[in-house]
Every structure is written in C-alpha cells, then in structure tokens.
Amino acid sequence: MKKRILSATMTSLLAIAMLLAGCSQTTQAPPTEPAKTEQPAQTPAPAPEPAKEGPKQLIVGRGGDSVGLDPIRETDGESFKVTENIYDTLVGYEEESTKVVPSLAEKWEVSPDGLTYTFTLRKGVKFHDGTDFNAEAVKWNFERWMDKSNPFHNQDGYYYYNDMFGGYKGDANHVIKSVEAVDPGTVKFTLNYPLAPFIQNLGMSPFAIASPTAVQAAGADGFTEKPVGTGPFKFKEWKRNDTITLEKNPDYWNAGYPKVDTLVFKAIPENTARLTALINGEIDLMDGLNPDDAEDVKANSELQLILRPSMNIGYIGFNVEKEPFNNQKVREAISHAINKPEIIEAFFAGLGQPAVNPMPPTLWGHNDSIKDREFNLDKAKQLLAEAGFPNGFKTQFWAMPVPRPYMPDGVKIAEAIQQDLKKIGVETEIVTMEWATYLEKTRIGEQTMFMLGWTGDNGDPDNFLATLLDKNNIDGNNNTRWANEEASQLMMKAKQASTQSEREQLYKQVQEIIFKDVPMVPLAHSTPALAARANVVDYKPHPKGSESLEKVDIK
Template sequence: MKNLRKSMILGIALVFVLSIILAACGNKAEGKTLIWGRGADTKSLDPAQVTDGESLNVTRNIYDTLVDYKDENTEVGPALAESWKTSKDQKTWTFNLKKGVKFQDGTDFNAEAVAFNFERWMDKKNPYHKGGEFPYYGYMFGGYKGDKGHVIKSVKAVNKNTVQFKLNEPQGPFLANIAMPAFAIASPKAIKADPEGLGKKPVGTGPFKFESWKKNDTISLLKNKDYWKKGYPKLDKVIFKSMPDNSARFTALKSGEIDVMDGLNPDDAKTVEKNNELKLAEQQGMNVGYLSFNMSKNTPVKDKKVRQALNYAVDKKSIIKSVYSGLATPSINPMPDSIWGFNKQIKDYPYDLKKAKKLLKEAGYGKGFKLELYAPSDPRPYMPDGRKVAEVIQSDWKKIGVDVKIVSFDWQTYLDKTGKGQHEAALFGWSGDNGDPDNFLYVLLDKDNTRTPNAGNISFYKSEPLHKLLMKAQRSTDKNERTKLYEKAQKIIKDDAPWVPLVHSTPGIAYQTYVGNGNFTHPINYSKLAQVDIKK
C-alpha cells in the first residue's frame, strides 16, 4: 500500500513536471512571437469602419492596399497593384494588379474584389454597406455615392487583373488616399458571409492572419504562410496587448514581458537610451494635438472673439515642458511644418492674458463663464497624458475667469461622443495618413466632414470661404497651385480659431534590442511588421 502511494505521488509529480516541460515546449512552438504593448484596444478590425490608430495599426498587418507608401517616406509605390496609369485629365485611373495573390480564406484576389470593396464603401444602398458608417471613405472622397462633391464615379473590373476608376473630378491626393490602410482590400467571400462580422473576423491578403481577440486584452495574429511577398513575414506570431497605463507598460517592457511598446512617457525616453537592452525610435512628428471648440453648441465659444481669447490664454511652452518633457514643438497651424503647403508666414497667438481678458470683455464675457472640456483618459501618440494637458489649460483659463470642468472617458466612448458632437470642447489629435495637406485641412476642418456620428471635423466648423479653397486645392493636380491655396486656407483657419492648435509631438517607440528591421520612425505611424524579425 505504501509502495502504491509512493508510486502515485511519483506519478503525479512526473505529470506535473512533464506539464511544465510541455508548456515550455508549447511556447517555443510559437516560434518567433512579437508582443506589442499599446495604450488602448482596437475598435474594429474592418479598416474601412475606423479612424483610430489602435485599430489601423493592427489591420495594416492583416490587409494590403492597392498602393502603399515607400519605406522611407510618404511617396507612393506598388503593392497589390504592380503599375498604373492615368488619363490626361486625371479622371481615369487604370491599375494592373499582381497575379496569383490569394485572400487568407483561399479565394482569389482580383479586379472584381477591388471593385466589390469600393462599391461596398461608397454606396449606402449596397447590401453589404453594413457594420458602421465607413467614415474615412466620406472624409477622403467627398462623401458617398449620390452626394454632391463625391469624387469616385465608378470602379469596374476591365478584366481579371485590371481595375479602372472613373472620377467625377480630378483629385490631387487620389493616389495617396487609396494607399491609406482604411482602403485595404478585404475578401468578398468573407464580407458576403457576414459584412458586420468582418470587424471581428478579418480576412485580407496581408502578412498575418487573424487568430483571436480578447476584448481589452489581446489580439493575436498568425503568420500567413501563403503571403504573396516571398520570404515574409519573418515572425510566426504577433500579439497586440492592451495596457492603458504608460508606466505599467514600460515596466512590462523592461521586464521582458513585452517586446515593443508605443505611448512611451516622454520622461522615460532618457531611461530607454541608458538601457543597453532597449532601443528608442522617435517617429517623425507628422501629427497635431489640439483643443477643439464645438461651434454647434450654444456656448460662449460660438463667438470668434471668445475662441481667439482662449487661444491667447494657453501656455503651450508650459504644456510641452510639463507633459511632453520637451519632445514636442508648439503648433501654429493645423498641420506640422514637415507637410508641404505649411504657411510659414502665419504667426501664432502668443500667451497673453491681458489680450485674452480684453477680448472676453469685448465679447460680453468680462466676468468669465463655465465650459466643459473633454480629455482622453488613454494615451495617444500626439497626447501622452490628456488629463495633464487639460489641467494645464484649466489653470491657464482660470486666470481669465473661465471655469473649466474636465471630463474623461475610455477611448472608444471618447471617439463615439466627440464623433456625435456631444462635447463643448475636447482635446483631440490627428496622426497624418498620407503626407498630403488635404488629409489635415479637409478632413479635420471642412464643412463636409461634420457628418455625425463619425465627424472628422469635431469643431463642427462650417466656413464657406474655406470650403471653396479646399475644394479647389483638392481638385487641382498642380502642386504649386495647391500649395498657394492651402496657405490661404490656413490664414482663414487662424483667424476663425475653431481650434487651439497645441503641439506636434515626437512619439517614442521603445523596443528590445533583439527586435530587428522595425521601421518605427516612418511618418505614417501604423507599423508594418512583415519585415520585423526577432534575433536572440
């Protein structure tokens, strides 16, 4: 009996030891796994339904676009389309597609698939126009089929490997627009099976295919062994892990729990540089963090003098010092000076409380007023700590009699409420998608993009003079002409003051030294991971 008991104990112990060994082997069986720590969860995995970086950073690795940005800049090069040509009036674009490419469900990628996706996005009467509002399509192409100003007239398959776009008007940024990750091509078979389900179970042609999604925790992607770029991806698995607290995420990086992290606290950048096991990548600051006044609300900010006064009462240098640790520059215009068309002649509103008080008095608010200010609770590349930024502004505005109530929500709720215009004022930001001024000025400040529930222009600012300039610039294919028009547009925006442009940040991405080939400094901050490797 004693021997039997001993045997049982030994057996249990052996099973326990073997389970540990098998678990370890199981982890090794994952091969090269990259764990990316990030500040918030994804909204949807259907790229046409989202505008947030947390979603697009994942979908960019599941899907491909017709054309893509080059590794070193925002110039456009081939992707699913090998080559293209345009008519003399630039209203007809013809793309020659790569042959032999398959979607991750085994179906063929072809011209019909491209036409199917664009028809789904543009036509609200299309039976597969489901799952959301397709906001980016409206932002970039002047609305939807039937809307005045809609850019794309038709998309048709000429043959299996040739697709042709007919435009109602030429569009200067057309090629740059279709390179955006929002316009990646999804499997028609998957869409037809469940158009709304694509947001949870994506199917593209990209380097990684979807494995699982645990809400507010992890999204796991597996290597697409049949990827059309031979030799890629290098990784076997990618896990995007949501960790809202920047400091906790940095601790996880230092301990080796994660391999890469974005949303690095500016103060931690110096720590990374001193750590021999970590590397720091500083992205090109093609972004803007701003404070938006909701001009559709019946509050004092409907008055231009009030908006100008509040601009005078924000100490941007203090924000940069206390929140960004110097890793940002003051914003003068709604886009950074790294974008062509930036108006260098415009002067910013200086920090001048006397001037601010004078304007408030002229507007009839000499005794001040109350204002509710939304501040994001989750870190963003353009705003690592929205609450702290709000508190600096709250302190500044109190000096001129404006009593600010700060309100915060989780990121998905924040997007929903601001997109519907429920705020009085809100801290927000934008990371450039394609290197074109249109992507900042038209998307964020034109009257076309005040459509709810996914307004890009959350100021609900509607200026007819500005709209005319932006439309003329968008329809021009002459870069010099477009530059002059955008310079004029920025003058109007500065005077009307629908925003307080705050900063252009230099977002930091920290990663382990064994992570190789990560192009983490690209101005488009949705990271492509096909070329990334782990070298231990």
C-alpha cells in the same frame, strides 16, 4: 564455453602492478608499441543537427484597444496598427516616407485628363479564407464603400471614404464615377472630376481590400470582429481591452515575410506600466513612451529608443455649434490663455514643438508666415469681456483617456490647461471616458471644448485641412463642426488643381482663414518616442503612425 578463473593471489598481484604503473610518471620506461590487431570498420558518428529555432512571437504594447478591425469603418490609430498587418491596399508607401509604391497593384496608368486610373493587379494573391484576390474583389469593396444602398454598407457611414472621396455615390462632390473590372488582373477607376491626391489616398489604411466572401458571411457589422484580408498575418483571437493575436500568413505574396510566427497587440493603458512590462520582458515593443523616460531607455543596454518621424497635430477643439464657443472672441480668448511652451516643456520633454496651424511644418503647403498668438492672460480677459463674459463662464473640457503620439498624457495636459483657464475666470470640469465612446461622442457633437489630434495618413495637406475642418466632413472627422464656406471652396479647388504649386497657395489661404476664426487651438507637433527590447530588429516606424510589422524580427 569454459571461463578462465584467476586465483585470488594472482588477481591481487596484477592489481598492485597496475596501480604502480599508473602512479609512476618519471621513472617508467617508454611503453612498447602495442601489437596491432584488425578492428572492424567504424561508421562515422553523424554530425549533430543545428538547433532549430522555436516559433517567434512579437508582443507589442500599446495604450488602448482597437475600436474595430474592418478598416473602412475606423478612424483611430489603435485600429489601424492591427489592420495594417491583416490587409493590404492597392498601393502603399515607402518604409519611412509617404512616397507611393506598388502593393496589391503592381503598376498603374493615368489618363492625360486625370479622370481615368487603370491598375494592373498582382497575380496569384489569395485572401486568408483561400478565395482569390482579383479585379472583381476590388470593385466589390469600392461599391460597398461608396454606395449607401449596398446591403453591406454600414449605415453609420464610412467617415474616411466620405472625407477623402467627396462623400458617397450620388453626392454632388463624390469623386468616383465608376469602378470596372476590365479582366481579373485589371481594374479601372473613372472619376467625376480630377482629384490631385487620388493615388496618395488609395494607400491609406481605411482603403484596404477585404475578402468579399468573408464580409458577406459575417455581415457588415460582424466583419469588424472577423477580419479577412491578404496581409502578412491572419486574425486569430481578440480579447477585448487586453490582446489581439494574429498568426503568420504562410502564403503571403511578399515572399520571405513575415519574420515572426505570432503577433500580439497588448493593451496597457498607463505609459509607465507599459515601460515596466518592456523592462521585464513581458512585451517586446511599445509606443507611447513618456518623453521623460527616453533618456532612461537610452541608458539601458537591454532596450533601444526609437523615434517616429513627426507628422501630427495635437489640438484643443471647440464645438462651434454650442454656446459659448459659437462666439469667435471666446475661442480667441482661450487661445491666448493656453501656455503652449510651458505645456510642451512639462509633458513633451523636448520631443515636441508649439503648433500654429492644423498641419505640421514638415508638410509642403504649411503657411510659415502665420505667427502664433502670444500667451497673454490680460488679452484673454479683454476678449472675454468683449464677448459678453467679463466674469468668465463654466464649461466641460473633454480629455483624451489614452496616450496618443500627439498627446502623451491627455488628462494631465488637460489639468494644466484647466489651471491656465481658471486665471481668466473659465471654470472647467474635466470629462473623460472609454476611448471608442470618446471618439463616437465627439464625432456626433456631444462635446463642448475637447482635446483630440491627428496623425497624417498620406503626407498630403488635404489629409489635415480638409479631413479636420471641411464643412463636408461634419459627422466625420470634423469634430469642431466648423462650416466655413470660403475655406471649403478653397479646399475643393486645391483638390482639383493640376500643379502642386497651385495647391500650395490655396492651402496657405485656408490656413489664414482657420487661424483668424479659431475653430481649434493647435497645441503641439510631437516626435513620438517608442522603445523596444534590444533583440528586436528591422523595425522602422512610419510617419503616419502605424505600419506593417512583416519585416520585424527577433534575434
């Protein structure tokens, strides 16, 4: 093919003409209609695809690491924060109350005599290892918990099971007579005696159903680091005292959840450091906010302040088996020497109230007629003299090493109490240690005077009074080791009573006995403050102190 070649002159003239045409805006004539030529059909350009969201990760900052991830073995909130996202219980609670709702059990029936409970189980549910959840799995879990001779029963004991179900198989007060797998979708519990809070207890975090296959493979001790449940997230990795990482369970029975792909629990012991990490975007959600920081969080447009409904007690306890705290007058003297209002003002910033009883006033059965002892140093000195300690004494004072909802800063609060006690001649050495060690040593009674607390698990008075102070729970959660026969008998009657009004009157009597004998000094009921990034949505803190995060999303 021949190429057409323009002379240099012609090319220059054409360029000038084109330039003049481009520069002329007001004098040029309207352009003539160009000649139409046939164009080949054009395929429309495809519409751009919407941008796909990448994997979502939610990082939760907290004050301490979990003790373990086999929920039946644990008693601490840091463990349950994680296990509630790995496991499910037979029944659960409403998102913001302790009203019982279905979970792994879709429905249940109770016999008129209160001795038989029959549960219809949810169909098609799988454990994270792919094995079936069914009635045999439920039976296997309960037999593991209640029978000390079971090869997968941890020989240190399951303290919550002991506390809530009257000991173990063969014990005089053990509640559960038998568990029967009627068919794969039906399980029946037969009780030795009626237990008023039986259903309420089953929703508690420790009674989550684990994969029997996984427990058998890992062993009773190994399973605590290799947890397998039916919950919204699967266990991935645990870096001790740093992070626990969970991954989304794509086969979760509650369709559409969870909303995030990865859930990370990060331990940042110091409250202020945790808040700094939140402000810097290193974490998305945190608990243990210093009450003094609440207003700053509210003023920050990139953050949101969240308040957890109050259902807790922070207290100073006495090991009543050790001198001088085996003397009631010594314990009463200490109670007069602790300035509760001043401590709450200094450390709770308006998000707490002085406590009188071991259970919060938000629970039914609270004895409002009991009036607290006044802060009175002279009265405290008088009682010490009557007890045989006119010049006071020296003792250890165990202080919590991690912030808890009911105790924002254990060591600083202990230092404030230390100064009060010094004024009546009681010299205290503050002792603290790693959290898991602290819990274990207070459980077995190594402490003298100590600091602890409790967040209710199920909204029932039994979960405070019996759990913390029943003589049958010594070596469990009764860290005061107080063994009052009258109080324990009243608590047993209350467990078996058929009406709430009858139970309420019995629990009020128990609180009067506790107040008179002073195994502990109830310090405060707090309204725990949390904070989150502004883009965290659908987080609803539960009164019991921990919750599943399956519905939480990030915008």
